Amino acid sequence: MNFEEHAGKPLLKAAGIPVPDGGVAETAADAAAIAGRIGKCVVKAQVPTGKRGKAGGIKLASDADEAGRHADAILGMTIGTHVVGKVLVEAQTPFTKEFYAAVLNDPVTKGPKVLFSHLGGMDVEEAAEQDPDAMKSLAVDVRTGVDADALADLVAHMGDLAPVLADLLAKLYRAYADNDAELLEINPLAVAEAGGLIALDCKFVLDDSAIKRREDLAAKGTPDKLTGLEARGQELDLKYIELDGDVGVLANGAGLTMTTMDVVRHHGGTPANFLEIGGEAYTKGTDALRLVLENPNVKSLVINFCGAFARTDVMTDGILTAWEELKPDLPTFWSVHGTGDEEAVQMLKDRLGVTPLPTMDDACKAAVEAAKNMEAAQ
């Protein structure tokens, strides 16, 4: 789960990392009021995406009036796919240097990794182009936490600043560990003219699998932007992603569902959605069919089951229950294999008068053709 800058910075502050004085505003008047209190400030769009500056979402203001005018322009602006609803108004911090610091989960070492670069204030790829050796990294044993000596070595090349940087990275690691972060990043980490290090930005991503033990924290995060249908899927505890095609996809397991989309595309069609009812959701066939049908773009449907944990007879029964009630007029093609398939095939024959196609390719191909025919007929 992504967090906006204003929601991430308190985690740094709590760990003892300085951040500029400031406040969050949802109106220009509130932004002006905060600026009135702190003086020269920067007005920053709060959206969970990078490149805010390039999009015009970050502006300097020398007084409350100017801050209000900037806030007025930034609020309502679209950055990436996000509409700005909040600004962070922060005291301007004159600085002499910008660094990069982060802690993240590393799939290669299968542990936390601390990153530091003397090149800050730009994106990581840009910095790597400028100096491929600039990024220093340290693998950490999550059981014991980060070692002070190892941190000192990591920033030893930073001269006089090495001790304060090592101290800051230790605090950053603590904040990462205490908050089940997937990523906690400061870019830029600045050396203030007045002395000391200060975090001028913060990117915090909470591990989605840890949300259930971090509910208070998660309440401050930015939920993924969902379409109406995706929100319905979430309510039903189903993994549904809306896509722009016209062939509905209903399968079990993430891998098989992605593959069904791929095979639809391989045969010249475009998938209308990702919807999987594997794992614990395999009893939700009824809800799943309803959800697929709610998308008005769907012109045909492929139902592809390959049962392991998820029993194909249970999933098929769920779909048929919804089918018998809704009686949809939609060309639908089945492929059913794996646990419970004999029962499922019999059930389809008895209740729907349908025989599944031999392979998922057959089902996907037939669904693509049916969607094209529907299109031509309209």
Added chain:
Amino acid sequence: MIVRKTHRVIIQGITGKQGTFWTERMQEYGTQIVGGVNPKKAGTVHCGVPVHASAVEAAKQDGGVDVSVLFIPPLGVKAAALDAIGAGAKGVVILTEHVPVQDVMYVMAAAKERGTKIIGPNTAGGVTPGECFTGFMPAFNQRIFKPGNIGVISRSGSLGTLMCLNLVQAGFGISAFVGIGGDPIIGTTTRDALEALDAFENTDAVVIVGEIGGAMEEDAAEYAATMSKPMAAFIAGGAAPEGKKMGHAGAIVMGDKGTYQSKRTALEGAGVTVLDTPSHVGAVIKEKMAA
């Protein structure tokens, strides 16, 4: 690691609904289950085997444990896996999805220190056809897991199952199916599984079932380049949009990271044939084995 019928297996969470159901299936198939764990039901017998307070206790009383399979909810996984590692298990199969990543990393660090192999999390398990299986795989379905000489590695249980079915329909059989799991951080990577299958008896060809996200397929390709066994791969998620988690926590493309094309290029560069659809697997393996 590839679980064999000679391995002594315990089930942590044996008394739950899924634990019970799949323990019975594993026993019917031939998995040598020597005990179970549930601290609240220690001293009882379940599925015909003794229930212990911990894996460490089970290891004492059963004269050693080779493999533990966890049917444990997400927030209990860390303690259960550490218990299994402490019990001296050589392999720990973590089926659970949505285990907090910091817990996973903790388990990985402890396992590395003890030399324990972790399989998963978020895996459906593994099958050694004709011998045994661990997890919740339909191993008992002869039309899918017919014994044979093709090794299969998969991040996805359902798609891996389909790949085995396609191979069997094409006249092949399976030497071992290794389900590695759909999480971004897992104990047994694609490369680890590939190395295990390269060394595994009766395995004359290998099929890799990958997904978008991460760099495990690229890493496995480096090892594949050194192998002489014929190989094919399918990468799921070519039609997936960028920046969305496609059902698995690990299946996400971020910018130019974890893309379908990067994996395809790496595998093809290593001599692995990348399939456009899983249905082609039989024909491709046939052709490569004849060459």
